[in-house]
């Protein structure tokens with residue numbers, strides 16, 4: 413756990429909620445921010461940063477930054493990360509103003525294009541210089557987008573790894589497998605955006621909400637640590653009878669976990685259980701017991717527990733882990749095609765807030781007159797760099813000039829983000845389940861949860877007694893904190909680990925069964941987070957070729973096109989739109 417460093421925060425700040433900022437960079441990033449804005453799922457400053465003024469104009473984010481207004485003239489980077497990077501450098505002062513004074517800054521981008529790949533590393537560095545904790549959530553391109561985009565994505569990934577405190581990486585390919593082949597690319601992107609938005613919400617909640625058993629960034633990074641890995645993420649929330657079991661069932665069914673099957677291979681698994689005041693230890697124990705049947709004995713479980721009044725009568729279970737790309741590919745190859753196609757319901761969308769003006773409010777974009785990219789000289793030779801650039805040469809990022817980012821834990825004290833928990837913090841040893849082994853766990857009956865009612869105050873459960881069915885967990889844990897040796901939480905956590913070791917990892921369960929018909933088994937194995945070095949080896953995948961007709965592909969005219977739905981992604985957006993209008 414990262415300790416709370418009182419000396420770091422200004423006086424009185426220790427109890428304040430951490431200030432979160434989410435920056436969507438480029439087209440994919442701004443889509444994710446739109447979804448978060450519309451769904452109002454995270455209490456954060458939402459920022460959209462893009463070179464393309466038309467995307468900014470449609471963005472729902474309350475704060476918008478036009479990157480490199482003078483350089484780009486409001487037009488997208490046309491798949492050129494150098495332009496994206498230059499544009500961000502030109503706008504770094506606006507970026508800094510928009511993101512400073514936050515404790516955690518999430519940066520979301522789709523890697524492979526120009527703006528996201530070029531600007532996200534610049535924004536990550538600026539964010540790091542504001543002393544915030546920087547978490548990057550990024551996607552890798554679909555394989556059909558071509559090797560050039562994949563190469564650009566890998567280069568950007570390498571830069572981001574050096575600047576971010578943690579990097580959560582999703583594979584668009586995997587997420588795209590969620591949809592039926594006949595569905596359009598837009599549905600695949602929607603699916604991906606939905607998962608990314610959900611993971612952002614879960615991560616920000618876990619790392620910022622005061623917890624009875626608190627998880628920190630170190631736990632998150634442990635769960636995500638995997639060479640060349642992609643994030644496994646599952647989230648479930650349920651109410652009513654068996655709400656703990658139902659929440660876990662939903663989390664395991666999350667597409668990126670493949671009905672729990674992918675957990676069989678994980679080394680570290682972060683598990684966060686949260687509920688309102690009525691959450692009971694029995695429910696927590698039930699969740700941990702059932703989960704134990706899906707993970708091998710040797711898996712290190714990073715367990716967190718939070719009581720959050722906002723959850724009301726719901727219980728939420730979040731699972732985060734990672735798996736190497738090779739393992740994921742092997743898993744995907746082994747899965748029968750029917751398993752790979754499971755459409756998911758769309759998220760409900762609430763009322764859209766009024767779009768805010770850009771920062772700075774740009775003049776209405778004049779009909780952009782820009783040379784085709786091929787004829788443009790490299791941006792840095794064509795435009796005088798803004799004067800500030802020289803004063804902070806670290807922002808020029810020659811590949812070898814990275815700022816050094818302190819190791820997680822030494823970085824800006826994440827600790828300062830951990831406001832004191834509402835309930836008394838448990839002793840450190842209670843946060844590590846394995847350290848709490850109890851010889852003989854008390855016999856437990858897991859009852860079908862009755863309709864939730866506010867529980868009366870109940871005396872602390874004796875160590876070996878049956879745990880009362882509806883004892884508010886906050887009270888039990890407060891008691892536990894006073895006498896940790898007799899903590900019922902200790903028993904819960906310890907038993908959860910013990911039960912894992914007793915149980916075979918086969919997904920048979922008395923309360924939930926995952927042996928459901930094939931068509932209900934969601935698959936996608938996508939994703940996993942990355943904290944370690946990533947191979948930049950080019951893929952040997954063959955790429956489909958498309959005929960382009962007479963369209964001007966600018967500087968990319970001699971390279972393989974990246975065609976999506978008949979459109980060349982390398983052709984700047986405005987040119988594509990113009991062509992469409994002509995049709």
Ligand SMILES: Nc1nc2c(ncn2[C@@H]2O[C@H](COP(=O)(O)OP(=O)(O)OP(=O)(O)O)[C@@H](O)[C@H]2O)c(=O)[nH]1
Pocket residue numbers: 437438439440441443463464488489490491492521522523524525526527528529551552553554557561584601602604605
């Ligand atoms: N998940 C998701 N990924 C997307 C979406 N749009 C694009 N992508 C992915 O993100 C990569 C970058 O695309 P964009 O974000 O549109 O590109 P950009 O960073 O804005 O760069 P330019 O358009 O060149 O300025 C693509 O190669 C896709 O793999 C989206 O809506 N959702």
